[in-house]
Amino acid sequence: MLEQQPLHYPAVRTASVPERLIFGARHFILAFFTLATVFLGWQAWHLQPDASFAKLLPQQHPFIQNMNDHMKDLRAAGASLKVSVAVKRGDIFNDDYLSTLGQIADEIFYIPGVNKNGLKSLWSPDVRWTMVTEEGFEMGSVIPQDYDGSPASLQQLRTNLQRSGVIGSMVADDFKSTIIEVPIYDTDPTTGEQLNYLAFSRALEKQVRQQFESDNIRIHIIGFPKLIGELLEGIGAIFLFAAVTLLITCVLLYVYTRDLRATLAPLTCSLLAVIWQLGLLHLFGFGLNAYSILVPFLVLAIGVSHGVQMINAVALQLQGEVDRLQASRLAFRSLYIAGMTALISDGIGFITLLVIDIGVISELGIAASIGVACIICSNLVLLPVLVSYIGISKKGVYHMRVDPQRRHPLWSLISRCATPKVALVSVLVAAAGYAVGIAGARNLQVGDLDAGAPELRPDSRYNLDNAFITGNYAVSTDILVVMVETPVQGCGLFENIRLIDRFGWYMENVPGVQSAVSMADVVRLTAMALNEGNPRWQTLSRDQRAIDGGVANVPPALMNRDCSLALVVLFLDDHKAETLQRVVDAAQTFEEEYGTDQVRFKLAAGNAGIEAATNQEIAVAQTQILVLVYGVVAALVFLSFRSSVASACIIIPLGLTSALCHALMAWLGIGIKVATLPVVALGVGVGVDYGIYIYNRLTHYLRRGLPMQEAYYQALSTTGRAVAFTGFALGVGVITWAFSPIKFQADMGILLTFMFLLNMVGALWLLPALAYFLVKPEPPRKRESAGEAEQGDHSHVQTG
Known part of the structure; x- marks a missing residue:
C-alpha cells in the first residue's frame, strides 16, 4: 500500500517557473482578474444575437458562388x-x-x-x-x-x-x-x-x-x-436550461465536496470564464447565433471538469502537514502540465472547425476556442490562487480524503480493469463496440431527415404552419433553382430556349422532382393562347418572331432584363440529402452532355440548392474534422507524454465513443448537418481531459514502482473519482437539454450526454486495459522524493 508522506515547505524550492510567477503575484492576479471581469462583463452585457443568412452558407462552394454572381x-x-x-x-x-x-x-x-x-x-x-x-x-x-x-x-x-x-x-x-x-x-x-x-x-x-x-x-x-x-426566440428557453444545468451542477458539486467553499470556488471560476468568453466575443466583433449560443454551456462544463480536479488535488494535499498555500502550490504543480495539455488539446480541436466553410460553424469554433483560453486563465491560474486564500474546510478535506488503511470497494472493483483477464475482455468488447459503431454509422445520412424545419419540434408553431401550407397548396416549399447563363439577349433564341425546355423535361423525370417551371413553359403557353387556346399549338415555334412574342410575357422571376439569364425552378418532393444529391447529379449530367459555350446550366439557388451545397460541404468536412481533431489531440498528447503509447491509450477510447455516437445518430434519425457536425469535435474536446488526467496519475504511480493494478487503484482514488464525478455531473446537467423546444439543442443534449458519459466510462474502463498491454512499468526502485513525485513529470515511463 502506498503510504502518505507529509509534504514540507522546502519542496517549494523545486517549483517550476509558472508556479513561481503565479503564486509570487497572488494579489496582482486577483486584482487583474477582478478588473478584467468588470470590463468583460460590461462587454458581454452588450452582446447581440447574430442571425445573418449569409453565415449559414458555404461561401466558397461553387453553388453559392454561382448564386452570389x-x-x-x-x-x-x-x-x-x-x-x-x-x-x-x-x-x-x-x-x-x-x-x-x-x-x-x-x-x-x-x-x-x-x-x-x-x-x-x-x-x-x-x-x-x-x-x-x-x-x-x-x-x-x-x-x-x-x-x-x-x-x-x-x-x-x-x-x-x-x-x-x-x-x-x-x-x-x-x-x-x-x-x-x-x-x-x-x-x-x-x-x-x-x-x-x-x-x-x-x-x-x-x-x-x-x-x-x-x-x-x-x-x-x-x-x-x-x-x-x-x-x-428559443434563446429564452436555452437560458432556462442553463439555470437548471447550473443548479444541478452546484448540488452535485456540494455532494462531492461537502464544503461550500470547495463548491463555489470552481463554479465561480467557471462562470467567470463564461463571462470573459462572452465579453471577448463582443470585443472581437462577434455575436451569438442560434448555434453558438450553446458554447457557453460547453465552456462551463469544461471549466467545472478542470475545477473539480484542482479542488480534489488541493484536498488531497491538505491531508498532509501543509497549509492551504502550500497545498494549492503542490496541487497546481501536479496538475498544470496535464491540465494545460488537455485544455490546449480542447482549444486546437475546436479551432479545426474553421476548416468548414460555413460561417456559423466557424464562429462556433472561434467561440469555443476563446472559451478554452478563458478556462486556462480561470481554472489553472485564478482557481488555485483563490483556493490558496480561502482553503477547504476540514469537513470537506475529510470527505474527499484517501484513507491508505481502507480499500474503497468501488475503486478496488474498477481497478480490476488493469488485470490480464479483464483487460483482454475489455479490449475484445471495445473491438466489438467499434464494429457496432462502424456498422450502425452506415445508415447515417448527411442533411435533414424530417419534413418542415428539423431545427424545431414537429409540433412547433412553425412546423404546424409549414404542414398547413404544404397540405393546402400544390407547390412544394423545397425549391431548387438552376441558373441558365447565355449571351446578352441569348436566352430567347430558339436553339437556346429549346435546350432549356429539354432540360426542364429531363429534370421532371428525375425521382424527387415534382415539377419544373421555366421561360419555355411561358413561351409555349403564349403560343397556345395566340392560337385560340388550341393545345396543339402548345409548342416552341421555329419562327424566332413567334418566340419573341412569348418571351415578352416571361415574368422577371424566370428571366433577367437583358435575357442573359434564365431560371429553371424545380419543385422537389422533400429536402432529404439523397433527394437533393440525386437532383444535383442529374442536373450536372445534363450540363456535361448538352451544355455549350452559349448555354451553361449553373447550380444552384433556392432553399434546396443552398441545402444541397451545405450537405456537400458537410459530407467532406465531417471526415476532415475527424482526422484533424484526432490528429491534433494525438500529437499534443504525444508531445506532452513523449510516448506514442500514451496517445494510443487516450485516443482509442475517444474513437470508440465517436463511432458509437455516429451509430446512435443513425438509430435516432439524426442527420449530420450544421447543428450536429460540431458535436464530435466538442465531445472529443471534453472527453480527452478524462484520459489525460487518468493516464497522468497512472504513470506517476507506475514510476514509483507500484504494479499495474495497484497503480491504477491509486489513480482512481485520487484523480479517477473526480473524473467519474465530472462525467456524471456533466451528463446529468446536459440531459436536461433534451426537453428544449429547439430540436437541435435537444439532439445536441442527447449526443453530448452520451459522449460525456461514454468518454468517462472509456477513460475508467478501457484506458487501463490498453495500458496493461502497452505500458511496461519500471522495476521497483527507490521511491522518489515527495517534492519530485508531486511534480507529475511525464517522462521516463517505459512503453512497448
Whole structure:
C-alpha cells in the first residue's frame, strides 16, 4: 500500500517557473482578474444575437458562388416568406376576408426588411388573369379595379381566379386561404446593415398574427427569416436550461465536496470564464447565433471538469502537514502540465472547425476556442490562487480524503480493469463496440431527415404552419433553382430556349422532382393562347418572331432584363440529402452532355440548392474534422507524454465513443448537418481531459514502482473519482437539454450526454486495459522524493 508522506515547505524550492510567477503575484492576479471581469462583463452585457443568412452558407462552394454572381437577378436572394391567411368558416369570397387580406399586406409592406417591390398578394396589380377570346387577348387584375365588395364583384373575382392560374400556388384549392409572398432583404441595399431576424420575427407576430388573428382568421407564416426568428426566440428557453444545468451542477458539486467553499470556488471560476468568453466575443466583433449560443454551456462544463480536479488535488494535499498555500502550490504543480495539455488539446480541436466553410460553424469554433483560453486563465491560474486564500474546510478535506488503511470497494472493483483477464475482455468488447459503431454509422445520412424545419419540434408553431401550407397548396416549399447563363439577349433564341425546355423535361423525370417551371413553359403557353387556346399549338415555334412574342410575357422571376439569364425552378418532393444529391447529379449530367459555350446550366439557388451545397460541404468536412481533431489531440498528447503509447491509450477510447455516437445518430434519425457536425469535435474536446488526467496519475504511480493494478487503484482514488464525478455531473446537467423546444439543442443534449458519459466510462474502463498491454512499468526502485513525485513529470515511463 502506498503510504502518505507529509509534504514540507522546502519542496517549494523545486517549483517550476509558472508556479513561481503565479503564486509570487497572488494579489496582482486577483486584482487583474477582478478588473478584467468588470470590463468583460460590461462587454458581454452588450452582446447581440447574430442571425445573418449569409453565415449559414458555404461561401466558397461553387453553388453559392454561382448564386452570389446572380444575386441581383434572383428575387429576394433565396430569403422569403409565405404568409397564409386562412378562414375557418366559409371561404375567401367575402368582403371581410378580402379587406383583412389587404390590411395584412399593407402592414407587412411597412415592416423593415421587406423587399417592397416583390411583395405580392391578391391585391397586387401584377397578379393578373389572361384569356383568349374571339377578339384576341383579354386580361386584367385578379381583383377588379371596380371592386366594391358586392356579390357581383365577388363573383367576378371567382371567375378571374379560375382564369389566372394561381389556384394551387397563391390560392388554396378549397378557396379557404390565400398566400402573401414576401421577399426579404438579408442586407439592407441602402445602409448595408444585416437584417435583425429576431426583431423582424417579432414584428410579424405583433403586427400581423396578434393584430389580425381572430375566431375565423388564422395566420400561417413560413420561410427562412421566420425560422431564424423562432430559433432566436428559443434563446429564452436555452437560458432556462442553463439555470437548471447550473443548479444541478452546484448540488452535485456540494455532494462531492461537502464544503461550500470547495463548491463555489470552481463554479465561480467557471462562470467567470463564461463571462470573459462572452465579453471577448463582443470585443472581437462577434455575436451569438442560434448555434453558438450553446458554447457557453460547453465552456462551463469544461471549466467545472478542470475545477473539480484542482479542488480534489488541493484536498488531497491538505491531508498532509501543509497549509492551504502550500497545498494549492503542490496541487497546481501536479496538475498544470496535464491540465494545460488537455485544455490546449480542447482549444486546437475546436479551432479545426474553421476548416468548414460555413460561417456559423466557424464562429462556433472561434467561440469555443476563446472559451478554452478563458478556462486556462480561470481554472489553472485564478482557481488555485483563490483556493490558496480561502482553503477547504476540514469537513470537506475529510470527505474527499484517501484513507491508505481502507480499500474503497468501488475503486478496488474498477481497478480490476488493469488485470490480464479483464483487460483482454475489455479490449475484445471495445473491438466489438467499434464494429457496432462502424456498422450502425452506415445508415447515417448527411442533411435533414424530417419534413418542415428539423431545427424545431414537429409540433412547433412553425412546423404546424409549414404542414398547413404544404397540405393546402400544390407547390412544394423545397425549391431548387438552376441558373441558365447565355449571351446578352441569348436566352430567347430558339436553339437556346429549346435546350432549356429539354432540360426542364429531363429534370421532371428525375425521382424527387415534382415539377419544373421555366421561360419555355411561358413561351409555349403564349403560343397556345395566340392560337385560340388550341393545345396543339402548345409548342416552341421555329419562327424566332413567334418566340419573341412569348418571351415578352416571361415574368422577371424566370428571366433577367437583358435575357442573359434564365431560371429553371424545380419543385422537389422533400429536402432529404439523397433527394437533393440525386437532383444535383442529374442536373450536372445534363450540363456535361448538352451544355455549350452559349448555354451553361449553373447550380444552384433556392432553399434546396443552398441545402444541397451545405450537405456537400458537410459530407467532406465531417471526415476532415475527424482526422484533424484526432490528429491534433494525438500529437499534443504525444508531445506532452513523449510516448506514442500514451496517445494510443487516450485516443482509442475517444474513437470508440465517436463511432458509437455516429451509430446512435443513425438509430435516432439524426442527420449530420450544421447543428450536429460540431458535436464530435466538442465531445472529443471534453472527453480527452478524462484520459489525460487518468493516464497522468497512472504513470506517476507506475514510476514509483507500484504494479499495474495497484497503480491504477491509486489513480482512481485520487484523480479517477473526480473524473467519474465530472462525467456524471456533466451528463446529468446536459440531459436536461433534451426537453428544449429547439430540436437541435435537444439532439445536441442527447449526443453530448452520451459522449460525456461514454468518454468517462472509456477513460475508467478501457484506458487501463490498453495500458496493461502497452505500458511496461519500471522495476521497483527507490521511491522518489515527495517534492519530485508531486511534480507529475511525464517522462521516463517505459512503453512497448
